[in-house]
Amino acid sequence: MKSLTLLPEGGLGNRMAAVASAAAYCRERDIPLRVVWTRAWGMAARYADLFEAAPAGVEICEAGWREKLTLDRPRRRNLWLPRLCQRLLFDRCVYLDEVYAEPEGKLSLPAGFRAAGDVYLVHLSEFYYRPGMYDALRPAEAVARSIAQRTAGFDAHTVGLHIRRTDNVCARRESPLEHFEEAMRRELEADGRTRFYVATDDEPTKRHLLRLFGHERIMTSPEAATRDSVEGIREALVEMYTLARCRRIYGSAHSSFSIVACRLGGHDAEWWR
Numbered sequence: 477m478k479s480l481t482l483l484p485e486g487g488l489g490n491r492m493a494a495v496a497s498a499a500a501y502c503r504e505r506d507i508p509l510r511v512v513w514t515r516a517w518g519m520a521a522r523y524a525d526l527f528e529a530a531p532a533g534v535e536i537c538e539a540g541w542r543e544k545l546t547l548d549r550p551r552r553r554n555l556w557l558p559r560l561c562q563r564l565l566f567d568r569c570v571y572l573d574e575v576y577a578e579p580e581g582k583l584s585l586p587a588g589f590r591a592a593g594d595v596y597l598v599h600l601s602e603f604y605y606r607p608g609m610y611d612a613l614r615p616a617e618a619v620a621r622s623i624a625q626r627t628a629g630f631d632a633h634t635v636g637l638h639i640r641r642t643d644n645v646c647a648r649r650e651s652p653l654e655h656f657e658e659a660m661r662r663e664l665e666a667d668g669r670t671r672f673y674v675a676t677d678d679e680p681t682k683r684h685l686l687r688l689f690g691h692e693r694i695m696t697s698p699e700a701a702t703r704d705s706v707e708g709i710r711e712a713l714v715e716m717y718t719l720a721r722c723r724r725i726y727g728s729a730h731s732s733f734s735i736v737a738c739r740l741g742g743h744d745a746e747w748w749r
Contacts, residue, residue: 478567478593479508483549485572486600487518487703488526488712489732492613493602499531500609512547514539521709526619531612549598567593575599601732602739610739615717619710623717626697633669634695635660636722640731641678650729653681659726660689673722675715675737677701716740 482498484491495511502509513523513536523536530536537543549571550559562569574586575598583601615623637656640647663670674685674696686694697715702708716733719725720741727734738744 477505477507477590477595479510479595481510481512481547481566481594481596483512483514483547483596483598484600485549485598486732488709488716489734489736490600491519492610492736493732494599495534496609496613497599497602497604498597499534499612500606501604503531503533504606508535509533510535510537512537512539512543514544514548518703519709520704521706524616525706526616526710526713528614528616534612547596562596565594566596569596571598572600575601575603602735610736615713619713619717622710622714623721626714626718627721629695630673630721632723633667634671634673634722635663636673636719636725636737637675638719638725638727638731638734638737639674639676639678639681640728640733641676641681644728644731646730647728651727651731653684656726657685657688660685664693671695673718675719 480498480502482494484494491513498509498511501507511523511530511534515522522538523530524538537547539547544554544558546558546561546565548554548558550556550562559569568589570586570589575583577586583599584603589595614620637660639653639656640651660672663672670693672685672689672694674682674694676682676696679700682696686696697711699708699711701712703712712733716737717740719737720743722741722743725734725738725741725743727738
């Protein structure tokens with residue numbers, strides 16, 4: 477491969493996983509990597525709003541109108557026009573349909589990927605892993621300050637929970653709230669000093685757990701979860717790194733947010749498959 481151009485799709489966890497994977501893959505092979513960062517529903521922030529300078533050897537391209545015409549994912553709303561440009565610019569283009577077609581639905585790299593020349597890749601998952609690869613994504617200064625403030629009172633008795641609700645049907649079905657409540661009771665039976673940091677995109681879930689376990693046991697974000705503003709995405713990043721600093725994490729099934737939080741903290745998570 478001569479070069480890789482990555483278009484990370486999806487929400488915060490999806491994009492972090494794709495960028496960290498591509499950066500690690502390309503760094504080991506001395507391949508130039510360009511990341512085209514678009515703003516869309518679920519991702520209102522620019523890369524620069526969230527993270528410090530790009531990882532070594534990586535070019536971050538904040539997409540403007542030119543990139544949206546040439547490097548965005550071809551789809552109905554752009555009349556598939558970017559596909560025409562991409563056929564001229566790249567030797568191989570790998571879109572989500574090919575990524576999803578991989579065996580066992582692992583969202584891995586398609587066969588023959590390594591042999592191509594200049595490659596354009598759309599991805600939304602962790603397709604390559606090396607220990608410590610997420611360290612290349614350093615939170616912006618303002619985000620880092622918020623993380624430090626949020627976790628200042630954490631100790632060895634702090635347990636994290638990421639409870640994904642709203643539009644993630646699989647998470648709601650396979651990680652019901654009752655599972656988290658059972659885990660919390662088990663943690664308290666083992667150690668009465670346990671406190672919980674609850675990260676969730678569902679305000680009723682916050683209120684329910686506060687009523688059930690009390691304010692002295694439950695810590696959570698003071699902000700309502702939202703993905704349609706820069707501030708909302710920054711707050712999500714703060715929550716992800718806050719979870720990473722907990723003693724352990726109970727995550728939600730089929731949630732890249734849970735997976736990346738665990739990667740950042742070196743944790744194994746429960747309740748997801």
